[in-house]
Amino acid sequence: MSKTEAESGQQDRGGPGQPLIIAKDLKKHFPVRSGLFSRRSATVRAVDGVSFDVMKGETLGIVGESGCGKSTTARLLIGLIELDEGGIIFDGDSLGGDIGLKELRRGVQMVFQDSYASLNPRLTIVDSVAFGPKIQGLDKPAERARDLLARVGLDPDRFAQRYPHELSGGQRQRVNIARALAMEPRLVILDEAVSALDKSVEAQVLNLLNDLRREFGLTYVFISHDLNVVRYISDRVLVMYLGEVVEIGPSEAIYAKQAHPYTASLFAAMPSMDPDNRTEEPPLAGDPPNPIDPPSGCRFHTRCRFAEDVCAARKPALSIIGGEEAHLAACHIHEPGSGHSLANREAAQ
Amino acid sequence: MTGTPLVEFNGLKVKFKGERTVHAINGLSLSMQAGETLGLLGESGSGKSVTLKTLLRLLPPRRSEIEGEVRVNGTDITTLSGRALSAYRGGEVSMVFQEPALALDPVYTIGDQIAETVMRHKGVGRFAAMEVALDMLNRVRIPSPERRLKNFPHEMSGGMRQRAMIALALACRPKLLLADEPTTALDATVQIQILLLLRELQREFGMGVIFVTHDIGVAVEVSDRIAVMYAGNIVETGTTRDVIKNPRHPYTRGLLAANLHGAVKDERLDAIPGSPPALEEPPSACSFAPRCAFARPQCLAGLPPVTDLGAGHSVACVLEQPAFS
Amino acid sequence: MSAATDTVVPEAPVITAAGYWTGVLKRFSRDPVAVTCAVIVLLLILSAVFAPYLGLDDPYKASMIKRLKPIGYPGFPLGTDEQGRDMLSRLIYGGRLTLFVGLVPVVLAFFIGSAFGLVAGYAGGRINALIMRTVDVFFAFPSVLLAIAISSALGAGIVNSLVSLTIVFIPPIARVAESATASVRALDYIDAARASGGGALTIIRVHIIGNVLGPIFVYATSLTSVCMILAAGLSFLGIGVRPPEPEWGLMLNTLRTAIYVNPWVAALPGLMIFITSLCLNLLSDGLRSAMNVKD
Known part of the structure; x- marks a missing residue:
């Protein structure tokens, strides 16, 4: 591990106990403009008070449905969109105070979902990969790019001079991974990076991601809607609903028992793989509500089967589940004394 | 139940002409009974959507060449035109x-x-x-x-x-409903609602359904039978239970493994290597052989024979031939 | 059945194709209409450029006795105009000026308008609003009116009509450049480049220009025909090129009195304008479809 850091030239400052990145109360609200004079009429609360940290070398999976703010969170972490409120601390350095965007982006890179849209169609793939190192003034960018192409399984002699449209989706996504690695990042954000790939290709790319993590000592934030994939790759899982964190914890704990009713519904909504035991009833009715005007209190109360008056009235705080400090859920049922009829029973257990 | 099949493909071939010739469907034969739900499972470029479009006669006539028979309720729909075609589309x-x-x-x-x-x-x-x-x-x-x-x-x-x-x-x-990945663009909690709704409506109306998807889980939820497509042909077909619990074709097995259902963390995945063929030439051998861990010289010698395993379960793979078992 | 196998597994085939511009050229060459038009436009340009070497009659040499001769008159294959000058020679020499005033404003507007559009599209926000609203003001006037107004304000003459036509074509090109830039700006590879630490200028140079110049160029090609017609219109109204210079618009104007005497000859300059603008339009259509990668 120390070898990797020496190579990358980026030092591990706080030691293994210090989180690589801390997201503190991130908020991002987008104004929705409408009407002739583009007056501010409504706000999408895309990310509304999201906090978490990612330890060195771990993989944090983020799951949730469309509009839950997982992609916005990813773009906030890498500074592609500006924070409204909250802070980001990268290995002890706070963004905006100790380090600027430029330094942050040397340490954090991202792979996007659409492998085609994330490559410039007029550049050969070796030029695309070499772009970052060239900008950063690293030496021999082209050579570095060829090495990385080889590392992600694309023979540079055959592929380096090709254009994106001459590659398959899986090959393009390998190029995107190489491009992210060319910056020698410590954290790589994978925003639905394997979702658009065919299943057989997805498995190849997941194997590659696991190999690269070991080889380069990387930390991943892995965003996906596919719970099977998240389970396979993540150490911890964060579940988002309408811009908020509803549950976070070790993936085995969450996969064994979901504390938040929304998490439980997400798991129950996974298609069954057993033809003799098919899903008989949908866990939730209706679509996720509009993030423009999120429900009061617990945002899930409009679809929750356990909802009571307290859920609409007061926002639940993240509380510890099952005595395991790493496992937290924001639900009145798990908050002793919250006033929810199931809460006391839970506490008694 | 064994009257005229609701849908019957007989040696269907579809070729697209243009800048590049693509042999999208290569001798597909398949039949389904009325009131049955068939899951057509395949990855991008496997020809599953082209099969549906052929069935609705939606392929661009100038750029595509269709060979073989497609019968719906006994009528060859490849020759329909004018009023009969519009009555068929949307009506039947x-x-x-x-x-x-x-x-x-x-x-x-x-x-x-x-x-x-x-x-x-x-x-x-x-x-x-x-x-x-x-x-x-x-x-x-x-x-x-x-x-x-x-x-x-x-x-x-x-x-x-x-x-x-x-x-x-x-x-x-309609007697036949074609569903082209109808839940792919939806969120997980909405997808399951739509899948269950389709299952109920199918029972209520008794129509036949061809459900095209790339997601095995989705296919399991809705279909009575599954047909797995690869490179413009069906490699395995059978009841959902047979195909999922006793997959015979190496491609089907690879797909099941790639679903990651029950994959163990940090354990290397059994990924199918390579990518599907471009189909610029009609296949003269097993299209999957280049990616297959079990490939043998026979696989490249000619098109794989279709072996009937009984109860409607059939596989196009030389390994299922009696000589190998 | 065993997993072990000695068969050499061939590599799965990969889709191969040549570079982008080779592909464009290949697709373009398969389009017979576009190729024909390209050849005609090329011939027109070549004949205009090399007019003095084609052994033509002097386009200014008038002859009172040979006025308004019909097409096919011995010595004058396309007849003569109202002053007895050789029509063939005047049409070919006329192409020089007509194509010049048709192309130069568009080329100038292409550079200036693209620059405005790129900046507006990439920067967004207030800079975008400032540039695009200014552009919208020019859009409020019909282009013919705008060209006439600016030309008459500046006075007649070739340079002034070039200036006025350039101003007329900056707004539409800026518009197209802005929307092309804004749509490329939204793609993930721009975000990826920003995440790699690229500055605005570098990103515009490396990642945006190459992807927007194509569509802007195609659009500009289609404007050359409009520009030629506008230039001809200015000459027709007497605020563009002045007699006795041969220019198709001006020729159309001076021959209009002869329309009853010798309609075929009188129609020739108009026909030239028509053919050229039609070819340019079809050419830009062909370019557009040839440059469309996703097909």
Whole structure:
């Protein structure tokens, strides 16, 4: 591990106990403009008070449905969109105070979902990969790019001079991974990076991601809607609903028992793989509500089967589940004394 | 139940001409009975969508060449034209698309769109057609259907639009419903609702359904039988139980492993290497052989023979030939 | 059945194709209409450029006795104009000026308008609003009116009509450049480049220009025909090129009195304008479809 850091030239400052990145109360609200004079009429609360940290070398999976703010969170972490409120601390350095965007982006890179849209169609793939190192003034960018192409399984002699449209989706996504690695990042954000790939290709790319993590000592934030994939790759899982964190914890704990009713519904909504035991009833009715005007209190109360008056009235705080400090859920049922009829029973257990 | 099959493909070949020739379907033979739900499972470029489009005669006639037979209820639909074709489309067969936002007309209300189809195919008046539309919205479990009749597609959420699309497709009581990845664009919690709705409606209306998907889990939830497609042909077909619990073709097994259901963390995945063929030439051997861990010289010698394993389970792989077992 | 196998597994085939511009050229060459038009436009340009070497009559040499001769008159294959000058020679020499005033404003507007559009599209926000609203003001006037107004304000003459036509074509090109830039700006590879630490200028140079110049160029090609017609119109109205210079618009104007005497000859300059603008339009259509990668 120390070898990797020496190579990358980026030092591990706080030691293994210090989180690589801390997201503190991130908020991002987008104004929705409408009407002739583009007056501010409504706000999408895309990310509304999201906090978490990612330890060195771990993989944090983020799951949730469309509009839950997982992609916005990813773009906030890498500074592609500006924070409204909250802070980001990268290995002890706070963004905006100790380090600027430029330094942050040397340490954090991202792979996007659409492998085609994330490559410039007029550049050969070796030029695309070499772009970052060239900008950063690293030496021999082209050579570095060829090495990385080889590392992600694309023979540079055959592929380096090709254009994106001459590659398959899986090959393009390998190029995107190489491009992210060319910056020698410590954290790589994978925003639905394997979702658009065919299943057989997805498995190849997941194997590659696991190999690269070991080889380069990387930390991943892995965003996906596919719970099977998240389970396979993540150490911890964060579940988002309408811009908020509803549950976070070790993936085995969450996969064994979901504390938040929304998490439980997400798991129950996974298609069954057993033809003799098919899903008989949908866990939730209706679509996720509009993030423009999120429900009061617990945002899930409009679809929750356990909802009571307290859920609409007061926002639940993240509380510890099952005595395991790493496992937290924001639900009145798990908050002793919250006033929810199931809460006391839970506490008694 | 063993009358004329509802759908019967016999040696179907579809070739696209243009800048590059693509042999999209290569000798596909398949039949399905009335009232059955068939899951057509395959990855991008496997030809599953082309098969559906052939069935609805939606392929561009100038750029595509179709060979072989496609029979629906005993009629060869490749020769239909004019009035017979429009009666067939929408009347006998209808389709649910992946993107309801694109498939529904944005300038008409949901009620108008359903009523218009009913009036055209059933020859009833506008009032009666609106009644049918209302009934259909009820059947697809759209809340407050009277109000929704007057909604435009953009006023509805993704899940509601897909329900409306299903209502439109089923309004004329087709004998065959084609579903082209109807839940792929939806969120997980909405997807399962639509899948269960389709399953219920299928039971209620008794129509045959061909459900195209790339997701094995989705296919398991809705289908009685599954046909796995690769490179423009069916490599394995059988009851859902047989295909999932006793997959015989190496590709089917690879797909099942790639679903990661029960994959162990940090353990290397059994990934199928390489990528599907470009199909610029018609296949002269097993198309999967270049990616197959079990490939033998015989695989490259000629097209794989189809072995019938009984109970409708058949596999196109040389390894299933008696000589190998 | 065993997993072990000695068969050499061939590599799965990969889709191969040549570079982008080779592909464009290949697709373009398969379009017979576009190729024909390209050849005609090329011939027109070549004949205009090399007019003095084609052994033509002097386009200014008038002859009172040979006025308005019909097409096919011995010595004058396309007849003569109202002053007895050789029509063939005047049409070919006329192409020089006509193509010049048709192309130069578009080329100038292409550079200036693209620059405005790129900046507006990439920067967004207030800079975008400032540039695009200014552009919208020019859009409020019909282009013919705008060209006439600016030309008459500046006075007649070739340079002034070039200036006025350039101003007329900057707004539409800026518009197209802005929307092309804004749509490329929204793609993930721009975000990826920003995440790699690229500055605005570098990103515009490396990642945006190459992807927007194509569509802007195609659009500009289609404007050359409009520009030629506008230039001809200015000459026709007497605020563009002045007699006795041969220019198709001006020729159309001076021959209009002869329309009853010798309609075929009188129609020739108009026919030239028509053919050239038609070819340019079809050429830009062909370019557009040839440059469409996703097909």
